[in-house]
Amino acid sequence: MVDINDQIEQFFEAYEKRFAEGLAGNAVAEGTATAFADFFVEASPMGIIGGKNDQDFLDRVPKGYDFYRSIGIAKMEIRQLDITELNELHHMVEVYWESFYEKDGEPGSIEFSVIYFLQHLNETLKVFAYITGDEQAVLKERGLV
Numbered sequence: 014m015v016d017i018n019d020q021i022e023q024f025f026e027a028y029e030k031r032f033a034e035g036l037a038g039n040a041v042a043e044g045t046a047t048a049f050a051d052f053f054v055e056a057s058p059m060g061i062i063g064g065k066n067d068q069d070f071l072d073r074v075p076k077g078y079d080f081y082r083s084i085g086i087a088k089m090e091i092r093q094l095d096i097t098e099l100n101e102l103h104h105m106v107e108v109y110w111e112s113f114y115e116k117d118g119e120p121g122s123i124e125f126s127v128i129y130f131l132q133h134l135n136e137t138l139k140v141f142a143y144i145t146g147d148e149q150a151v152l153k154e155r156g157l158v
Contacts (some may be wrong), residue, residue: 017133021106024048024131024138032089035078042074050132051139052146056147084157085114093125104131116156123151 015023028048035041047067055062064070093109105128112123130142152158 017098017104018096020133021104021131022094025091025094025106025108029069029089029091031032031088035074036082038078038089040075040144041078042071043149045074046071048138048140050139053140054142055145056142058147058150064125085116086112086157088113099130102133104133105129106131114155114157121155125151 027044030119031041031048033046035045049066049070051066053064055064055068090111090113092111095109096104097107099105104141107126107128109124109126112125114121114123125146125148128144129140131138132141149158
């Protein structure tokens, strides 16, 4: 049996790879949807938003990658994972990302973290909630939007 921390690391390695594929313009909506629970919650400076993992979500996934590409984001890499077991079925994972971009021919990067809440049922991990910082403010500060 694989250790849960190893499973979580593999989950986010696949997440990172899917992000790279999405930034490359490849279809990853189905794979992205499989990482999320049937219903999930986002907490950000925009407020608390709940969403269904449905056709609308599948339709929005490529638009997100299109947006990142349009502002020059070329790559997203995970720098560190901090895993906290909440109980035998639930884990909180703070993922430290580095986002690489090009603006006016000059390379740059932005470091940020996202806190994900995962449920582990039937040997499957699913994101059921996540917390983000003020992404739009950082993008504006860097002149990307």
